[in-house]
Amino acid sequence: MEQNGRAENAVVVRNLVKVYGKEKTAVDHVSFSVKPGEIFGLIGPDGAGKTSIFRVLTTLLLPDGGSATVDGLDVVKDYKQIRNRVGYMPGKFSLYQDLSVEENLNFFATVFDTTVEANYHLIKEIYDQLEPFKKRRAGKLSGGMKQKLALCCALIHKPVVLFLDEPTTGVDPVSRKEFWEMLKQLKTQNITIVVSTPYMDEANMCDEIALIQSGRLLSVDTPGNIVKSYPEQLYAVKADNMHKLLKLLRSYDKVMNSYAFGEFAHVSFKDPQVNISEVTDYLKQEGLADIELRTTAVTIEDSFIKLL
Amino acid sequence: MSEAVITTDKLTKRFGDFVAVSEISFEVDKGEIFGFLGANGAGKTTAMRMLCGLSIPSSGKATIAGFDVYKQTEQIKKNIGYMSQKFSLYEDLTVLENIRFFGGIYGLTDKQIKTKSDQLINQLGLQQEVKKLVVSLPLGWKQKLSFSVAVLHEPKIVFLDEPTGGVDPVTRRQFWDLIYDAADRGVTIFVTTHYMDEAEYCNRISIMVDGVIKALDTPRKLKDNFHAANMDEVFYELARGAKRSE
Incomplete structure (x- = not known):
């Protein structure tokens, strides 16, 4: 010892x-x-x-x-x-x-x-x-x-x-x-x-x-x-109305996990090959504007949420 | 048209020679989520106490829900809700008893209390816990219940003093869902926090340093003005020169 x-x-x-x-x-x-x-x-x-x-x-x-x-x-x-x-x-x-x-x-x-x-x-x-x-x-x-x-x-x-x-x-x-x-x-x-x-x-x-x-x-x-051990690709998305965005993501069937993360919402999708423009279109259709969707780095807070 | 529910004009509080809050002027609109940030000792608590009708200002003007902070403090108290990390609920009363107690304090009728408590318990999913003492609830549930109790009497404004301190990240977000819902119903939210990601959830933010409001704008504009990637950097830029601490 x-x-x-x-x-x-x-x-x-x-x-x-x-x-x-x-x-x-x-x-x-x-x-x-x-x-x-x-x-x-x-x-x-x-x-x-x-x-x-x-x-x-x-x-x-x-x-x-x-x-x-x-x-x-x-x-x-x-x-x-x-x-x-x-x-x-x-x-x-x-x-x-x-x-x-x-x-x-x-x-x-x-x-x-x-x-x-x-x-x-x-x-x-x-x-x-x-x-x-x-x-x-x-x-x-x-x-x-x-x-x-x-x-x-x-x-x-x-x-x-x-x-x-x-x-x-x-x-x-x-x-x-x-x-x-x-x-x-x-x-x-x-x-x-x-x-x-x-x-x-x-x-x-x-x-x-x-x-x-x-x-x-x-x-x-x-x-x-x-x-590094976070299992999915994580995306950050924002739009002109955060509250509405969060609600939409939560009820969207392609989404595995979504939650607010500062200026953005963090999202992971069930299908790793998800078509991002399809997601953006859906959000537009539902009345959101100024949509920005991109991949983002995982933080400890994301990992904690995932592990809970 | 936006309608201001909080208006302050050069609001000041002195304790002897010490100017705790120095000539703060701002307006908060109906249904707005307003983040009231600042370093420890910047004067946030003193300012909030004046806005809640708990402390008479030394000079300046302010109206809360249309009532004057010098003369109409009792009307102010009836029209606001308040919750903090420290004071929230009576731990040795049950969930239901707390709801009934606060409903009674705010002058709701028995019938209103019944309707409200059913609503609230369903919304929070507390059906199994209604008869449990609040002391036995996890912190996150206590905070959610405490917020719901603070808006039980449908106040025009709710003051939240570090409502999410020490709460886990999932519960913290559920808490913000409650805040958004209340804001959608037209309740004005006045909130302090040390979590800079939560500052992003606010419509507008003020940052107080040494008794003075140093900046007030939307998170987006503050970041642009300070060429900052996030609110953390904005806060750091403004507060690092602070001379006071609590």
Whole structure:
């Protein structure tokens, strides 16, 4: 298992099961592994089981079935060692609101028996932006700043694996981009990152992803392979009336699948040899104008919809 | 002729020295789907609270469904629907109880409530769930039910504050079907979202940065004006210079 003092896989999850109460199966036989130094994304909506998986891996919750290791250590037997080796940023703001920025950071460093100075290089780029506010109470920070501080606190003991549970949920697109830039920086420091998100477009920032829904994995692979395995040719179509276009496509017998996708509707056809001009004619006949129909590249969101 | 159901003129809200919303002016037409976008902390929530009659402006003018935001806040509340990701339904009431509760609040008669709830349950395919507590429903169903409840009293305008956050891609689209249907019935939709593909589903969009409306147009024109391939790029171009965050 150990290679050069480092486990072959940073995280291994085998047939993991977590059940709440009698019926609520939050995690249903989930298996995946994360290679050291990669960014691994758990992509799925609320209620998919992402947080339960994170809590098992950070040893805050016992699994009801299956097993898991983090840095080669068992989440049940070796929980104390794991806690020293992981950083965890939960979905909800986790800092001490009444402590200042500086105090929070010192507190987390001390708990892990280290100092802010020892690993300052890891957080420097992020902390530089917080420095002007270091005397401010964490509770008084803006949302983006809180998020940056939480990331610093999760990093200050130089974890082997960093777990980030929905760090970008409810965050505007500009701040989301900034956050992913920070993660890319961290990757160069050789920290393994496991991150969850409900935003499908963030999947492409990961080396490998698991698509998850209702406690079950739909697919685990690189984002590139997942879109490549999409079985049909996908088309993008638009017209002067989107709502009408969607309704028409849904009732058109040649269509296998159709749904809105931003400015366009995405469509796949039952017959791979479909005659595109026939489709365009049909839409025209039904009263649509300005019709544009062309092939389009599959995205992770298309794959997710297909797998549901 | 288009008929404006929301009109604002230099609408402003100050908190002490802080100008949360600064002189925003725009109109939204009947049956329009209007996307109200902005970075975190741009002032969207404050602006929405004024439009809903929940917060009295510091200066400027606005009328909602013909009612004044200073003096006629109670009439405004009767003529709008509101739903957000955070507040929607009472989780420890059943599906049916929630519908009856909100119907009652909005002053529908028992008979209207009965007709409306039958209609709604059929439309959403919730026949099996009517007697279940809302807490036991999947998030996507809750959001769809919550939207339907927000338009139960046939308001002129419905305000949706990030209605699809955290919802799976299929349910998100079903949700937009409900929005389109309501707009077809003449309900005006005023919606905020962080999903830029959803911005494309709106007839027009405004983008707010640091309390000011920086751009307002159709998605097509915004993309043309900013030479952008998609709304994501437009948003990024406008919001990246933002000084405020929430």
